[in-house]
Amino acid sequence: MTIFMAYQASRVEMSYEAAQLLPKKDSAYVDYQKFREIFGEEGNLIVVGVEDPDFFQLDHFEDWHELVSNLDQIDGVENLLSVSNAYNLRKNKEKRSFEIEEIFPEEINSQQQLDSLASLFHSLPFYRGLLYNEESDFYLLAISVNKDKMKSKQREKMVTSIQKTCEAFSEKTELDLHYSGLPYIRVVNSIKIKKEIYLFSALALLLCIITLFLFFRSFKAVLFPILIVITGVIWAMGTMALFGFKITLLTGMIPSLLIVIGIPNSIYMLNKYHHEFRNHGNNIKALQRVIIKIGNATFLTNLTTASGFATFVITNSEILRQFGVIAALNILTLFVLSLLLIPILFSFAKPPGERHIKHLESKLFQFIVMRLETISQKHRKLVYISTIGVLLLGFYGISQIKSSGYMVDDIPESDIIYKDLKYFEKQVDGLMPLEIIIDTQRPNGVMSLSNFKRIDQLEKRLENYDELSSSMSLLNILKFSKQAFYNGNERYYSLPNNQEKNFILGYATKSNEDEAAGVSALHSFLDSTKQVTRVSIRMHDVGTKRMEELYTEFKQEVDSVFPADKYDVTVTGSSVTFFKGTQYLVKNLFSSLTLAIFLIATFMAVMFYSWRMVLMSLIPNIIPLIFTAAIMGFVDIPIKASTILVFSIAFGISVDNTIHFLAKYRQELTATGWNIQESVKLALRETGVSMIYTFVVLFFGFGVYSVSQFGGTAALGILVSLTLFVAITSNLILLPSLLAGLEKYTTTKSFHEPLLQIFDEEEDIELDELEIEGTNQEDKKL
Template sequence: MWTKIAGIILRNRVAFIIGVLLVTLFMGFQARNVQMSYENADLLPKTDSAYLDYTRFRENFGQEGNVMVFAIQDSNFYELEKINDWIAMGDSIKAQQGVTALMSITHTFNLHKNTNLRKFEVFPIFPKRIQNKAELDSLAFIAENLPFYDGLLINKNKHTYNMMITVSAEVMNSPARVELVRKVLDITRHFTGKHDLKMHYSGMPYIRVINAENIKSEMYMFILLSLLITAVILYLFFRSFRIVGFCVGIIGISVIWAIGFMAILGTKITLLTAMLPPLLIVIGIPNCVYMVNKYHAEYVRHGNKIKALQRMIQKVGNASLLSNLTTAAGFATFVITSSRILVEFGLIAFISITCVFLICLILIPSVFSYLPRPDTKQTKHLYNPFINEVIDKLVFIVMNRRNIIYYITIVLVIAGIYGITRMKTTGYMVDDLKETDPIRQDLAFFESNFDGLMPLEVTIDFLKPNQVFKLSNLEKLDQLNTELSQDPDLSKALSVVEAAKFANQAYYNGKASYYKLPSNMTKNFIMKYVMESTGGMNDMAKSFVDSTMREVRLSFRVKDIGTKKMEAKEDSLYKIIEKIFPPDKHHTSVTGSSVIFFKGNQYLIKNLFSSLALAIVLIASFMAWMFRSKRMVLIALVPNIIPQIITAAIMGYAGIPIKASTILVFSVAFGISVDNTIHYLAKYRQELQATNWSIRSSVVLALKETGQSMIYTSIILLFGFGIFCLSSFGGTFALGLLTSITLFAAMLANLILLPSLLLTLEKSITNKTFREPLLQIYNEEEDIDTTKLHIEHEEEKLTQ
């Protein structure tokens, strides 16, 4: 089969080159349309009960994660010039397109009872500009003594003052959000710069925008770094700028195709998909290394360039196909997770890696057929004394120290299994951010001063209309709020109960002692006042009660306590809620962005374990299909599973938790590391045929020939994945560090453990089916009749 493929490629090289270039131009044109993602990742499937509860909540009450907050801590806040500047800052922000509401201590309102019109009139407490200190002190006293705002906009004990803006859904989920956040930051920085204060920022709009911009900048940085590092390493190996430029050009084409596919399929750039271009560079370069190595080795053997290119395709093609297929399968298994972000990542990665193989298979022989013959400088890497010395030492260890190898392996596996038992599962909303990241530090500030920021919504459905404002139900809601607010991880609730208390206080002319629920006698009067009012409390009441007045929401803010603790908290919340609102008479739910996140994280981890298991099964099936030996497949899996155990153990000992970003490592690393196993076993099988079934000779010869490429590609992969350790995102950092560790361990296992197992087990695994595979491998010692190739005659003319 590969003989025919080689002939087709070399005879039609011009057409293939033109075809690849035309497709690249088309993909480059499409790549201009790729967009950044400014939305929360859909981690849960749409059929999940938690997702359905959240969807129903948003249909009834709107989006809850659209508030941006910023605050200062200042014991001298109430200075005349500073307060006027704070008011002006708020007014300027409120005027920005996309800001639908703004609240701060200077942008609060008070209720005044109009007995003639029988309604509450809403008046702002602070004017646009305050004239003197006496007026400021009077207004500050009024605002700070309204319990409704305490804990929401101010923390009097810590002198912290908060400003909150609500962003429209249209701007929230569009690129316009970037410009809005930039303008808000410019306005607030002008204020803090003038008064020498530090502003703390948080809220979902802010976090998403900053993260999205960081993702974009890191993607460009990693693309440049991966190209630079791989180019440097390639030059150190081959000592040829021509080869380096050509290999980097091939991978550059692959990246353009990948981004083009993203645009065509409507896949946006997320934290995961942003890693694909640099990942393709790192994963694609080994294809070039194996092919160029084989080309040079063949050319040195007989000096015929076209014959060397043809043999390169015949000898490396099958193993490269399977190695790329296994790598692609490692990513493709993410499709079973039903998580949109992982499905998109897995699909694009599978398509892109497949295209990398096809591009390398077409362009390397086609373009090299036009390039000058390799000189001694370019082929010098075949005789690298250091690498050859390393391989000779490995051969000695494999031949004479196998017992030591097995003892060390057993110790590592036992220590690894114990380390795995120490692994923990957790996840935080800002888990991907380092401890020193300003977003994480500011979130800790808000948790310390305002009991967290992550939205948590409790909804009570009374199953009958006009039930919410019954005094008995308001009292139950107040009891629920009181009990839940005692939780140190939860804020007090914002709900119609607080609105009713505020209205009762206003009904009694603002006396603080009347900030409580109205009595049964006054309730009807007060609620009539509220419903007759326009804006203010009436609008707020409507945003917390559905149109039929049968369902009500209580909005809490929860600290970022991690998925493990959040799971236990959800159970305790339901117990408290159902004690006050029995499930036989009410329908209750606990939802919000915080709940969706921890549910999605749990779902993701469970499904990533499934995808890892599927990757192992698929890759084992591919190897069985190629080698037709079940026992050989089992032996091949050993040097690739043990590195996974070692990495998992390191996570256990180092306290690195199991989360989506760390689980991802195992599927990715397994799909890549098995490539070396496939190349080694393919060469081992060829040597068996050439040495008349001499297992010891075949093991040594296969190790000497593939060992160099295995070391080269592993170095590229180590440095390539190592660049991700420069990321400001913890998940990307973990992917780089843990994958590098896994691939390094896999390289050693494939160079030492795999040959040792082949020698120890010998004929019990190297059976007849392995000798007669489903896909016939070209016999290396058999000469090729190049006279049948028209291209060979052209080559001779060109060199005359």
């Protein structure tokens, strides 16, 4: 099976598409698809910018022109728009049409000629704010890339080629170039994801090796668990290939997650194995008891952990659904592998020696457990008061929490990608696409002067928003055409009146559409029936909270200009789908957390058959969630897709300790004749050590994510580690205190006689002593 899965794993591919956050039936998703059907892709633009006061010096300009020419040769680059290949419109009176001509020819012979051409370029308002910012001597190069290559692994080669070509320019001119655009950001991030998959897997593996050796001081106790989790990782990657899933930012975390989550299975089993072997010295009996006595509890702990991940399936987000399915299935697979292979492998190995089980008598851990025992037995009131204090502080912290998300949320502010994005926001007022689709509801309706005026009115209103760039629409082309109609006079760059409109459109329709596509470009802003047009804007990455406010304001502006009974106007684009998708995701992740709590409570009810005990077990594991949410409120970590994941994952893992503790506690109740105080002590002494061992692995295992270059992944690691720290404290102090202090209300007969049987700790049936009772001697012989 592992060889087969390894073969399948070799076929897993990286995902090269933007994560789909919205379900296909959502209105925002439908609107965006409608836009793409009419006007095509709006997110396949890589931008390069430079600040150069001497840009129009002949040697500098020639270097820039050479850069543009070299970039044009790269496979996958479709179009380039820059100062050096900008064009102008000329009126041809004889043909009564506009003709396109490049402003800057291939060869410029003198600085004087370049100055004259630069003066002509600056007289064209069409390019201001689009290709240059005169105030800061900033110039922009827009690279349109092939959408099919952007969805394949060839995109990395393409973007790397663009970077190398630009770096050669920088070395030659000693000018710093800035890069951005959604395609560029996605490709650079995917390269980082691949590196982090290997880094986190290696770090998690190294951490587990060190931890296992420090705890058990045995080569076998390190080798066998590591072999099991590596097998589990291979199966997980094979499962991804069989399901047809690709590696994303989330599914790329699965190998390291499985290593960290899978090791605790081995720790509990090895600890129990060593306990049993120390008691009676029989190797096979010790291995048999590992399965009999903690098999059910271990199954339930893995089931609850898997449930925490499985609840992501209900989010309807494809990226989260894939993550949840693969993680949940393979956590259960790892449990099966551990339950089968730990007893099998150790049955062939030599029994543990004295030094191997010496960890059971560790003075450090004995001291810690005894201190915990003293707290839960003698300082229960202090524990309860402290818990109430934490809860009150927690609720206050939760009231301070904010909800927000950015399109480059996972990128830290120190990263060059983030800095360059903010640089472009400063120079050209942003890069994130925002589109307004205007449907006039009648063929040729866009071309009326009244609608031109309405679009112009809307654009002027949108100019008041600092977060938005200057808009691009059919009007820019008409204004450019009017300027050309009046022989390039700059003061005529304005909206044509009714008479001018007919002349200008007459010239435009007679122009060579294929040649003048970049200028007249009527098809870029009109559908085939001239019923629908678009207003294209670029904006800052303002975050979901501000975007929600802006979206509401945009809708109000649109409705005031275009009456809803006469026009169908839609506000869409990547900016809108991202903020809508993030809102949808956060809402659904809260639902998945609620479902996780419900499912885990149900599983525990099946195991313990006591609603009081279920409630008792949930309290120590919900408090850490409240505590972590409060910390997020106090230190201003917003609720967003990456941070809300913490709660479902951490809850599913932290409740494992509770299950193991209560399972052992119930076994001790029978052995001690229903002495609750003594049972709590004995349960704490045995399971406490295993709980501490697993906590160390999980805490540092999730902690490795804190070194991630992605803010969301780093936050996930830190917050899960923090939650697990509070959870282990709660399970080792609060849970025993509750059991010992509220014994009359919690430990009922139904808890003593559960639906799912956990074998008595002291029960020991020897097969050779069994005897079948019969009515006569023949039956006994039989």
